[in-house]
Amino acid sequence: MALPNNFDLDQFVTLVLEEDLGTGGDVTSNATIDANARFTADMNCRQPIMVAGLEIAVAFFKRLDPAVKVEQLLHDGETAGVRTTLLRLEGNARAMLAAERSALNTFQHLSGIATLTRQYVDAISGTGAILLDTRKTIPGLRPLEKYAARMGGAQNHRMRLDDGVLIKDNHVAVCGGVAEAVRRAKAANTGLQVQVEVDRAEQIEPALAAGADRLLLDNMPLHVLREAVALVAGRVPLEASGGVTLETIREIAETGVNFISVGRITQSAPAVDIGLDYLTI
Template identity: 75%
Template sequence: MINGFDLDDFVTRTLAEDLGVGGDVTSAATIPADARFTATMNCREEIVVAGIDLAKAFFRRIDPEVTISLEIEDGAKAATGTVLMRLEGKARAMLTAERSALNTLQHLSGIATLTDRYVDAIKGTGATLLDTRKTIPGLRLLEKYAARMGGAMNHRLRLDDGLLIKDNHVAVNGSVGAAVARAKAAASGLQVQVEVDSLDQIEPALMAGAERLLLDNMAPPMLREAVRRVAGRVPLEASGGVNLETIRPIAETGVDFISVGRITQSAPAVDIGLDFSLT
């Protein structure tokens, strides 16, 4: 489902965190071992779904014989009240897996839902929404997957899969041009992107061989001037201070990409519930 992601390991670690040494002592003490539940997982607000197969995996791990019917796929929009999943199986197992399944699905669907709002805000401008490396440690693959489900394009996954010169790299080298020249001399085979925060850094960066510019914290008038000066020579990405109120004016300046850390860093979990009944 997600390249490089170990689902079995994730399920094992997440359940171990929740179960501790003694397991679900409440369900063991109050639910008969032979009791069975049917359940429906419902969204209680309008969402974009991400992580439905992960949620399924938690129930399957605790009760391999559980019957599960997925009613929706990742990336789909679901109206309030939509049934996302139907289950039938051991009552204890469902209660044990419930929180891990919901936590995962609520968090990832929250990212996908917020991402979709940003994508909708720039529709028709020609700009593409990018995510960033502002993710919860250990969850980057999942969070970037959720951003894709919401309609964003993934930016760098790790430090080794993209060469991005930022302000501190520039400070050590003394200038944008010197930093880019040094990066080009390293012959890494990676595209050289450099962050610029003023218009007078653009030409030195391009002359030194920059293949993409990150226009950092520039207001729309400055972004429009940067687009005019670059004139299509390299792709332009805008970042910094981007939110749902500012992203449309930024996109309308003509930049190619807009990177937004908020979609992974600040997305609220969506409201999804699991309703049980005895069979």
């Protein structure tokens, strides 16, 4: 997996299992299932999906039963149709059932992000525009959610506040204007490109004159986006953002912007329908 270098999968699995198992463990399975009972199951799709987080799901089962046998049939970044079997597990029944919900919750959430992301990517296919994610993520899950967005075909925008300069409307308001905000950012010599948000065409030239390396065109109607693309004429990359939906993204891409950022692919993606189905062998 191409997870970020600073993401600790072992720690993530530990924290999630501690949240679900508590201090007493899976009391239901322990009370009803023999300690040596075996469990064989398929993880199956119940809708078409983009796969993201399958290896992470496997890590939960391996944590509770290191001897579990796993046959993984698909990998992250691949598509799966209805009734597709993603993997088969054979292991200790108590351990498999205790890990099931943590594994499914994680996998369903990440595949939901990848699946919605792919729908947006497909909607702008052929336009030349690139889909970006945002920092609108669930606290603590950003590395995984941005990973899922990559699996769906998007590119990652900033991971954190320290890896990119993005001057937003409130920065502009405090500084007294777009040009002054950009001037201060350039003078800080961070070594990073300076991107600034503009919401009116008349802000574009002052931003460029002050040295902006990239513009974020925020909540602009289509005719203003076209005006902005013509005005900039390729001098810096342009990113459109704000209220983008599956119904509107194609028209936005066709204005000629280079990037389109969509917060809802991480913020509002529904979990996909995946089940762990017991097999009688």
